[in-house]
Amino acid sequence: MNPTLDLDDVAPPARRVSRYFSIYAALWKNSVAREMTFKANFLLWILVEFLWFGLQLSFIGVLYLHTDNIGTWTKWQVVMLIGGSHFIQQIYQAFFLINCTNLSELVRTGKLDFLLLLPVNSRFVVSLRQVDLGAFVNAGSAIGVMAYAAHRLHVVPGAGQMLGFLALCLAGVAIHYSLMFLLATISFWTVRAQGIVYGYYNLFNIARMPDEAFPTTFRAVFTFAIPMLLVSNVPVRVLAGKLESNYSLALLLGMSVVCFAVSEWGWRKSIGRYTSASS
Amino acid sequence: MGGAIRKYWHVFLVGIQNNLTYRFNFLARALFGLIPLIAVLCLWKTIYRGKGPGGSVGSYSLAEMISYYLLMTVVDALTAVNEDDWQIAADIRDGNISQFLLKPIDYLWYRLSLFFSGRVSYLAVAGIPLAIFVTSLHRYLVPPAGAAACAGFVVAVVLTALLQFFTSYAMAMLAFWVLEVSTFIFILFAFEYIASGHLFPLDILPPALERALYFTPFPYQLYFPVSVYMGKTAGADLVRGLFVQLAWVVAAYFLARFAWARGIKRYAAVGG
Numbered sequence: 001m002n003p004t005l006d007l008d009d010v011a012p013p014a015r016r017v018s019r020y021f022s023i024y025a026a027l028w029k030n031s032v033a034r035e036m037t038f039k040a041n042f043l044l045w046i047l048v049e050f051l052w053f054g055l056q057l058s059f060i061g062v063l064y065l066h067t068d069n070i071g072t073w074t075k076w077q078v079v080m081l082i083g084g085s086h087f088i089q090q091i092y093q094a095f096f097l098i099n100c101t102n103l104s105e106l107v108r109t110g111k112l113d114f115l116l117l118l119p120v121n122s123r124f125v126v127s128l129r130q131v132d133l134g135a136f137v138n139a140g141s142a143i144g145v146m147a148y149a150a151h152r153l154h155v156v157p158g159a160g161q162m163l164g165f166l167a168l169c170l171a172g173v174a175i176h177y178s179l180m181f182l183l184a185t186i187s188f189w190t191v192r193a194q195g196i197v198y199g200y201y202n203l204f205n206i207a208r209m210p211d212e213a214f215p216t217t218f219r220a221v222f223t224f225a226i227p228m229l230l231v232s233n234v235p236v237r238v239l240a241g242k243l244e245s246n247y248s249l250a251l252l253l254g255m256s257v258v259c260f261a262v263s264e265w266g267w268r269k270s271i272g273r274y275t276s277a278s279s
Numbered sequence: 280m281g282g283a284i285r286k287y288w289h290v291f292l293v294g295i296q297n298n299l300t301y302r303f304n305f306l307a308r309a310l311f312g313l314i315p316l317i318a319v320l321c322l323w324k325t326i327y328r329g330k331g332p333g334g335s336v337g338s339y340s341l342a343e344m345i346s347y348y349l350l351m352t353v354v355d356a357l358t359a360v361n362e363d364d365w366q367i368a369a370d371i372r373d374g375n376i377s378q379f380l381l382k383p384i385d386y387l388w389y390r391l392s393l394f395f396s397g398r399v400s401y402l403a404v405a406g407i408p409l410a411i412f413v414t415s416l417h418r419y420l421v422p423p424a425g426a427a428a429c430a431g432f433v434v435a436v437v438l439t440a441l442l443q444f445f446t447s448y449a450m451a452m453l454a455f456w457v458l459e460v461s462t463f464i465f466i467l468f469a470f471e472y473i474a475s476g477h478l479f480p481l482d483i484l485p486p487a488l489e490r491a492l493y494f495t496p497f498p499y500q501l502y503f504p505v506s507v508y509m510g511k512t513a514g515a516d517l518v519r520g521l522f523v524q525l526a527w528v529v530a531a532y533f534l535a536r537f538a539w540a541r542g543i544k545r546y547a548a549v550g551g
Contacts, residue, residue, distance in 0.1 A: 041459050044462035044466075047462070048465045048469070051466060051470075052465075055472060055478070058473060059473070059479065062483065063322075063326065063479075065483070066326070066336040066337065067330070067336075070325055070326060070329070199307050199311030200311075202311045202312060202314045202315050203314065205314070206314065209322060212325070213318075213325040214318070215321060218317070218318075218321060
């Protein structure tokens with residue numbers, strides 16, 4: 001038998017997609033079962049995220065006690081931005097976060113062997129193994145906050161705006177995922193990568209701030225090198241009817257493709273260095 | 280007495296060696312931590328620019344506001360628990376505390392020695408980038424409000440560190456009752472984060488809210504020493520504040536001791 005023969009290479013594309021869907025459905029079932037074993041813990045984690053979300057909103061509330069706008073951003077526009085940013089972060093968290101943070105542990109203990117041997121795309125199974133169901137609940141609270149902010153702004157987004165917003169959110173999720181996955185692959189080079197992975201939390205902080213608050217250099221770095229200022233600012237500008245030019249739309253979509261390509265390159269480079277552990 | 284000091288001094292030294300193996304983590308944490316700090320400073324600069332020259336927020340000029348965040352970062356580096364609470368909870372859960380029940384070592388003093396060693400090693404690594412950052416902004420940094428403020432600041436920082444440690448220790452004792460303590464730690468941390476002045480100085484809050492916070496220990500976990508340094512708390516308020524802070528430290532210490540005594544009765548030494 002040809003040792004490089006892979007099910008992915010022989011099956012027709014349609015069957016391949018449906019096969020991956022059924023694998024993913026099995027992974028979901030596993031995750032549900034796991035979450036339901038520790039119900040109280042599951043609910044407490046939702047509460048934790050909810051508190052931190054409230055905390056960000058209170059910060060904005062306090063800032064706007066002392067000013068009427070940050071650049072051209074008004075209070076409720078920034079509330080919508082915090083909501084949009086939380087929504088994107090929670091969707092990202094639902095699908096990818098645990099898997100990214102677990103990668104260094106898989107490498108350190110050598111458990112990655114088991115995943116590499118499965119007859120599926122390795123990146124697929126490493127990235128999507130667990131689903132964080134609580135994050136969907138928190139994404140719901142983010143939608144609530146955005147809707148309330150829209151109401152206070154007297155903004156009624158049209159269907160086109162909504163679709164555009166959702167599509168741009170997906171691009172934002174792709175950027176968060178690609179960058180964090182890239183950071184997680186550092187664990188192939190040093191065993192103490194956990195600190196770096198958690199460092200990514202600090203970048204989320206920037207994603208929820210209004211882009212106009214920053215001077216040129218800072219904005220350039222966090223737009224073209226680490227596109228944190230695009231991830232939620234652009235979708236929320238679309239939703240709030242605050243978009244200045246279509247250039248930023250193209251930039252967000254373009255950067256999401258670039259980030260994904262770079263992370264794929266990083267993954268391939270890193271996996272080539274993998275030498276298992278304790279076996 | 281001398282023997283006890285030597286014993287815990289030894290724990291401290293071993294702790295430093297252990298902690299220094301995590302120097303890369305410390306450095307990464309310190310560097311990444313500067314990013315949101317820079318971002319929030321930019322945010323305030325933009326707000327002050329909108330107010331025109333000489334504008335202020337509450338009683339803060341732009342320089343004072345930037346100083347507040349820089350000092351807050353320094354005090355946080357000096358006093359924050361790093362992973363002490365997780366480690367204590369893990370020791371209880373995994374049964375590692377059994378050995379302390381047999382040895383002439385008090386677990387609380389043992390952990391306190393490790394906490395200090397953690398702070399010293401963290402500063403040895405993170406102090407350099409932090410110092411460079413603070414120096415680069417030195418034109419905004421206001422000097423301490425006077426000799427009394429300086430002395431009060433040092434005392435308040437020590438008390439802050441003790442309060443941080445004893446609260447985390449007491450919190451980690453929950454591990455005797457529940458398997459997973461991280462959610463509880465994060466919930467407490469959320470309140471501490473906003474009410475201790477991590478996000479903004481507490482005196483820009485509406486006065487009634489600020490006064491209410493002073494009935495909780497949170498302001499004494501970070502905000503208080505910074506406000507002493509900047510002269511926002513001075514004179515009789517400073518003396519009273521230090522006594523209140525000391526009272527919270529004592530209360531947290533007894534809570535920690537009490538929780539340990541209750542917990543140890545339930546302790547089953549799983550896996551120990």
